[in-house]
Amino acid sequence: MSTISVAQFHKVFFEESLEGLDAMEAALLALDEGGDAELVHSIFRAAHSIKGGAATFGFPEMAAFTHEAESLLDQVRDGRRSIDKTIVELMLRTVDCLRGMFDRAQAGQPLADADSENLKQQLAAAVGHDVPAATVKAAAKPAASNGWIIQFRPHAGMLAGGNDPLRLLRELAALGQLVVEAQLDRVPTLDALDPTECHLGWRIELTGAVSRDAIAAVFEWVEDECDLSIEPRVAVAPPSAPVVEAVAAPAGAGVTAGVTRNTTSSNDAGSVRVGIDKIDSLIDLVGELVITQAMLDQFREEFDPARLSMLQEGLAHLARHTRTLQESVMGIRMLPIGSVFNRFPRLVRDLSQKLGKQVKLEMVGEHTELDKTVLEKIGDPLVHLVRNAIDHGLEMPEKRRAAGKSDVGTLRLEAFHRGGSIVVEIVDDGAGLNREAIIAKALQKGLIKSGDDISDEAVGDLIFQPGFSTAAVTTDLSGRGVGMDVVRRNVVDLGGNVAIKSRAGMGTTFTITLPLTLAIIDGLSAAVGDECYIVPLVSIVESIQLPADAVRSVTGGGELFRFRGEYLPIVRLHQQFGCANARQNIEDGLVIVVEADGSQVGLYVDELIGQQQAVVKSLEANYRRVEGISGATILADGSVALIIDIAGLIRLQGRRKAA
Amino acid sequence: MSDHARSEALQSQYLTVNLAHEEYGVDILAVREIRGWTPVTRIPQSPHYVLGVLNLRGAIVPVIDLRLRFGLSREAYDATTVTVIITVNGRQFGVVVDAVSDVIDVASDALRPVPDMGTTVDTEYLKGLTSIGDRMVLLLDADKLLQPQDAQMLEAALNAANDVKAVA
Numbered sequence: 001m002s003t004i005s006v007a008q009f010h011k012v013f014f015e016e017s018l019e020g021l022d023a024m025e026a027a028l029l030a031l032d033e034g035g036d037a038e039l040v041h042s043i044f045r046a047a048h049s050i051k052g053g054a055a056t057f058g059f060p061e062m063a064a065f066t067h068e069a070e071s072l073l074d075q076v077r078d079g080r081r082s083i084d085k086t087i088v089e090l091m092l093r094t095v096d097c098l099r100g101m102f103d104r105a106q107a108g109q110p111l112a113d114a115d116s117e118n119l120k121q122q123l124a125a126a127v128g129h130d131v132p133a134a135t136v137k138a139a140a141k142p143a144a145s146n147g148w149i150i151q152f153r154p155h156a157g158m159l160a161g162g163n164d165p166l167r168l169l170r171e172l173a174a175l176g177q178l179v180v181e182a183q184l185d186r187v188p189t190l191d192a193l194d195p196t197e198c199h200l201g202w203r204i205e206l207t208g209a210v211s212r213d214a215i216a217a218v219f220e221w222v223e224d225e226c227d228l229s230i231e232p233r234v235a236v237a238p239p240s241a242p243v244v245e246a247v248a249a250p251a252g253a254g255v256t257a258g259v260t261r262n263t264t265s266s267n268d269a270g271s272v273r274v275g276i277d278k279i280d281s282l283i284d285l286v287g288e289l290v291i292t293q294a295m296l297d298q299f300r301e302e303f304d305p306a307r308l309s310m311l312q313e314g315l316a317h318l319a320r321h322t323r324t325l326q327e328s329v330m331g332i333r334m335l336p337i338g339s340v341f342n343r344f345p346r347l348v349r350d351l352s353q354k355l356g357k358q359v360k361l362e363m364v365g366e367h368t369e370l371d372k373t374v375l376e377k378i379g380d381p382l383v384h385l386v387r388n389a390i391d392h393g394l395e396m397p398e399k400r401r402a403a404g405k406s407d408v409g410t411l412r413l414e415a416f417h418r419g420g421s422i423v424v425e426i427v428d429d430g431a432g433l434n435r436e437a438i439i440a441k442a443l444q445k446g447l448i449k450s451g452d453d454i455s456d457e458a459v460g461d462l463i464f465q466p467g468f469s470t471a472a473v474t475t476d477l478s479g480r481g482v483g484m485d486v487v488r489r490n491v492v493d494l495g496g497n498v499a500i501k502s503r504a505g506m507g508t509t510f511t512i513t514l515p516l517t518l519a520i521i522d523g524l525s526a527a528v529g530d531e532c533y534i535v536p537l538v539s540i541v542e543s544i545q546l547p548a549d550a551v552r553s554v555t556g557g558g559e560l561f562r563f564r565g566e567y568l569p570i571v572r573l574h575q576q577f578g579c580a581n582a583r584q585n586i587e588d589g590l591v592i593v594v595e596a597d598g599s600q601v602g603l604y605v606d607e608l609i610g611q612q613q614a615v616v617k618s619l620e621a622n623y624r625r626v627e628g629i630s631g632a633t634i635l636a637d638g639s640v641a642l643i644i645d646i647a648g649l650i651r652l653q654g655r656r657k658a659a
Numbered sequence: 660m661s662d663h664a665r666s667e668a669l670q671s672q673y674l675t676v677n678l679a680h681e682e683y684g685v686d687i688l689a690v691r692e693i694r695g696w697t698p699v700t701r702i703p704q705s706p707h708y709v710l711g712v713l714n715l716r717g718a719i720v721p722v723i724d725l726r727l728r729f730g731l732s733r734e735a736y737d738a739t740t741v742t743v744i745i746t747v748n749g750r751q752f753g754v755v756v757d758a759v760s761d762v763i764d765v766a767s768d769a770l771r772p773v774p775d776m777g778t779t780v781d782t783e784y785l786k787g788l789t790s791i792g793d794r795m796v797l798l799l800d801a802d803k804l805l806q807p808q809d810a811q812m813l814e815a816a817l818n819a820a821n822d823v824k825a826v827a
Contacts, residue, residue, distance in 0.1 A: 531701060577703035619702070622751045623712065623721040623805075626704050632712060632719045640700040640714050 014102055015271075020046035021102075022342055025095050029318040029345045040083065043091070044073045050098065055163045061111040061177070062101050069094045075127065090126060092346070093119060096412045112179065117205075123626045137456060147176070148215060153183075153201040153227040160196065163222045169202070170219045176208025188513075205233060231565035272372055274332050282332075285325045292317045301482035330517055333373070337415045337424070338366030340379050344386055344413060351390050359390055360398055365415035370422055371517040374494050378424070378514065381487040381498075384424045385510050386411065388484075392507050393430035402506060405429065419495070422514045429507040433500075435459050461598075464488045492647070493531065494518070495538065523614045523633075525641060526592065526605040528573045529582035532641045533605070534614050534633055539646040541593040541600060543608065559586075561602055564595055571653050572604045576628060582606055596647035603649075614643060628652045670764050675796055676743065676756040679731050683756070684789070684798040691744040691751060693759055696736045709805075712809065713753060715744065722753035722803060729784070745801050752805050763796065765789050770798070 024046040027039045047070045054062035075081040097119050101111045150172070154165055172178055183201040193199070206215065215230050222228075296314045299307075307311065341363050352359040369406045370378070384394040386587075394409035395402075401407060412427040435456075441447045442462045464484040491498050497515035515521070515538070523534035524543075544563075550562045551570065559570040570591065576580030583589045614633035619626055630645035673684030674693075699711035699722050708727035712719050722742060726733055734740075739758040744751060770787040786800040 243668045605667065617717070617719045619719055622719060623702070623709075626702055628703065632700070632819075634717065638714055639698075640712050640719060642700065642702065 010057060010105075013057050014106060017050045017053060018099070018102060020050055021098055023348055025092065026342060028088050028091050028095070029349060031083055032085070032349070040073065040077050044070065044077050047073055057109060059101075059105060061116075062098070062105070064177075065094075065101070065112070065116055068120050069126060070274055071127045072123055084189065087126070090119075094123065112177075115177065117207075118493055130514060147233040148206045148212070149205040149209065149231050149233050150206060150215060150488035151201070151227070151229040151231075152219070153203060154198045154222065155193075155225050155227075156197040157200065158225040159198045160500065162315070163225065165198065165200070165202070168222065169204070172206060172215070175210045175214060175218075176206050179205040179207075181205075188362075196588070207233075209305065272332065272335070277558060278328065278331055282328050285321060287330060289318075289321045289325065309636075324578035326520075330371075330519060333371050333517065333519065335372050335375055336367045337370050337375065337378075337422075338363075340375055340382060340417075341366050341413055343379070343383070347383065347386060347614075348390065348411065351387060355391065356396065356453065357390065357394055359394060360408050360410050362410060362412040363414075364412065368415040368417065368422060368645045370415075371519065373518050374422075374514055375492060377494055379513070381490045381512070382413075382424065382426070384487050385512075386413070387508075388428065389426055389428040389508065393428040393432075395431050399431075403431075418513075422516060424512040424514065426510040426512075427507065428509075432504040432506055432508050433459060433463070433502040438462055460502060463500070464498070488534060495521075495536075519616055520537070521614050521616055521643070522611065523643065524592070524611050525609040525635075526573075526590075526603075527607050527609055528577070528605050531577075531579050532609065532635070532642040533573065533577075533642050534604065534612075535594065535605075536643065536646065538628075539554065539594045539596050541595050542591040542592050544550050545589075546586050546591050546602075548585065553585050560590065563600070564603065566600075568600050568602050569653070570594065570602045570604055571649060574604075574606075576649060576652060581654070596650055599650060601650055603644075603646075614641075653654050670766050670784050671800060673762055673763050673765055673796070674743070675761045676725075676741075677758045677760050678725055678729070682760065682794060682796045683725075684727070684765070684796045685743065685745065685754075685801060686798075687762060689745050689747055689801045691746050694742050694744065694753075695738075696740040696755065699753075710755065715751065715753075715778055718751065720744065720751045720753055721805065722755060723806075724755045726755075726757075728804060732784050733821060744803075747801050747805075750805070754804060763789075764799070765796075773797070 006149070024043050027043045027046075031039050031043075047066055051063050051066035051070055054060075054066060072081075072087070072090070076083055076087065081087070097116050100113075101116060104111055104113075107340055109337075150166070152165075154163075158165075169178070169180060181203040183203060186201065187193070187199045212230055219226070219228055292314060296311070296318065297312075299311055324601060342534070344440060348359050348361045389411055390409075393410065395403070397407040400409065410427075412425070412431050414425045416423055438459055439448070439454055439462075442465075443450055447462060447465055448454060463484045464487075466483065488498050491512055491514070494514055495518065499511045499513075500508065501511070502508040521534075522537040524537060524540060525532055525534050543562075546561055550561050552567075554560055559572075560567040561570060562568075570586075573579065586604065589604055589606045590608060591604050592608075596604050604649060616631045619629065619632050626642075628645055628649040629642045630648070631643045632640050634644055635641050672687040674687050674690050675682050675684050676780050697713065699713045701711040702709060702721070705711075708723050710722045710724050710727075712721050714720075724733060734757065736755075740755060741759055742755050743759065744753050752768045771789060773785045773787050773788055784800055784803050787798045789798065807818075816821040
């Protein structure tokens with residue numbers, strides 16, 4: 001009697017189904033703009049696999065729900081029904097609803113809810129609507145076969161007769177799918193409660209082709225001891241306020257079911273799908289490495305100076321293969337940014353409909369690859385920028401016409417490589433930043449003083465200030481409570497930066513620059529006393545040697561030096577980190593001008609050792625986060641060097657000075 | 660037979676280490692490896708007993724000096740000084756002790772509670788003591804040495820501060 005548990009396949013099923021839903025959504029949106037039959041086929045296929053999978057893996061509610069959607073699609077596919085806006089809308093909602101079901105399935109919660117039931121009825125109604133055989137009567141009738149609503153109110157003394165409501169509900173559950181809602185209004189306060197009496201009532205929705213008599217038979221023994229009504233369910237179930245809702249829950253669980261099980265998804269490790277070609281190239285490389293190793297191995301036995309050139313060649317091979325291997329392994333973590341872009345057609349469609357704007361979305365460079373970690377974290381900032389662009393940037397059609405622009409606003413998302421970075425641009429051809437309103441707001445907030453000469457860049461920079469809500473400047477879509485400062489911080493956390501360029505009446509461009517990967521950084525290793533630290537290359541502006549008289553001491557112990565017309569503070573690394581045996585005189589060491597969060601400081605170190613690529617290792621995995629340190633790396637000699645977090649170091653210095 | 664099995668089940672093994680003329684026991688299941696003392700990379704902003712981090716086959720592992728942890732004076736590191744790598748709750752860390760000495764079996768009923776005084780060590784890091792012949796062995800509570808609770812709390816606080824509510 002051994003059974004194979006299907007639970008182990010759930011994860012794969014969820015993953016594949018969610019991908020299927022993405023594909024469905026994309027195809028639906030394409031259909032919305034006028035597509036061909038092939039799109040309908042692909043939507044149908046996706047729905048069909050989800051239905052099949054759901055039935056196999058024990059999610060009957062999901063299978064039943066998808067079945068209705070599939071029936072509707074089947075009619076479209078057979079040409080019995082033409083695709084129109086309402087169907088696309090209905091199917092998009094179906095996709096959303098299924099996503100919700102998958103979320104609940106992953107959390108181990110009941111799948112069906114009022115929304116899904118509601119939508120299912122609508123789908124069923126849509127399917128029935130056009131079938132020729134379905135007479136006019138059928139529209140009113142389907143409810144009869146579709147289920148019943150049972151109001152079951154036991155009298156207080158029912159339990160005394162040995163009748164257990166739980167048993168009744170179980171019997172009902174055997175007839176079809178149940179949605180049971182406990183009615184608690186008659187439950188007295190605790191001091192007045194007589195535990196031998198029944199105070200609960202139930203509203204039961206029974207789905208399935210069940211005759212009235214079958215239901216009545218269940219209640220046969222308690223007819224005289226309860227108030228009972230059995231009514232056919234109307235096509236659209238009214239989503240009555242769910243006081244306590246439990247799907248097919250036994251009566252006793254009625255109250256506790258109200259406590260939602262907040263099972264956090266424990267299997268959060270995540271997985272990556274890797275193209276077979278990437279794996280093949282890895283295998284090739286490892287093969288090459290083995291050959292090189294065998295070649296070098298010959299020298300272990302005996303070393304003949306005459307073969308020195310062979311050794312050199314072997315070592316060169318080894319270096320090359322190692323580097324390529326490293327790049328290939330990193331490549332496994334790289335995923336196309338298209339997976340993030342995919343969500344925007346839907347977002348833009350919904351948002352523009354809601355706001356009454358016309359928006360054309362252009363997406364370029366979806367195949368640009370980014371590190372998975374970066375990819376996962378860039379989604380939210382991008383969504384925010386896109387929403388902002390549609391909400392604040394693009395104007396209403398009338399206004400656009402008045403400005404001599406086409407009614408349809410253009411929003412362009414573009415990703416491309418530049419140097420060692422990935423650049424993502426969000427370009428709209430809207431009104432641009434409202435310079436006056438922003439300056440007024442900044443004055444009010446005390447961020448700038450009146451009379452200051454504010455450049456366009458500075459205006460752009462203002463909107464990134466914390467607490468600088470644009471709500472008063474332009475309309476706000478909803479109380480999202482997240483500002484541009486969060487967007488900036490998210491991007492900076494990823495080691496990137498955001499820039500804004502705006503021209504009044506012409507539009508706004510946000511440029512996000514991101515590192516290719518977080519796993520490897522280019523850095524300069526610097527010696528401080530007996531220790532070695534890595535300074536990330538991206539934050540380095542310049543390194544200079546200062547004569548002693550170039551440094552001004554200011555009150556409070558700070559030191560300043562002049563760099564390109566500005567005075568920058570000096571951060572002595574040996575003081576911040578407490579390094580022993582470090583050089584003390586400014587002219588003996590080096591000052592590295594570094595930049596983070598828009599501010600520059602001079603980092604005083606003993607000397608630079610050299611440039612190197614550093615594989616970033618976490619300190620937190622075994623220890624904890626250390627301020628001013630972003631991670632660690634392993635040097636060529638096997639020892640550990642710490643990587644400096646410039647922004648953190650500047651904060652640290654600020655705090656130390658304040659203290 | 661069954662008696663034998665039961666006594667087996669109740670026994671646990673401890674690695675004993677020497678520290679300032681006392682003998683301490685570490686649950687052997689928590690011990691990953693023992694390695695000779697090698698210099699480590701100091702970490703700024705850390706408690707004085709955290710010597711630094713070392714590279715354990717690609718993982719960055721913090722190392723604490725047990726003498727300093729217990730408020731004892733630091734001896735020079737010599738040939739017998741070792742780093743014991745311990746894994747607790749999925750976290751690895753190294754503990755520097757004067758020397759390793761033995762592996763002992765301790766039956767659970769031979770475990771005595773620690774009296775509040777009489778040792779040079781704060782009792783909060785100890786989970787009990789036992790005697791082997793006429794030697795007394797103090798059994799360490801490895802969980803508390805690096806205070807992972809503190810580390811986690813700190814981390815949680817930092818994460819909360821930096822956590823950015825996802826854009827709705």
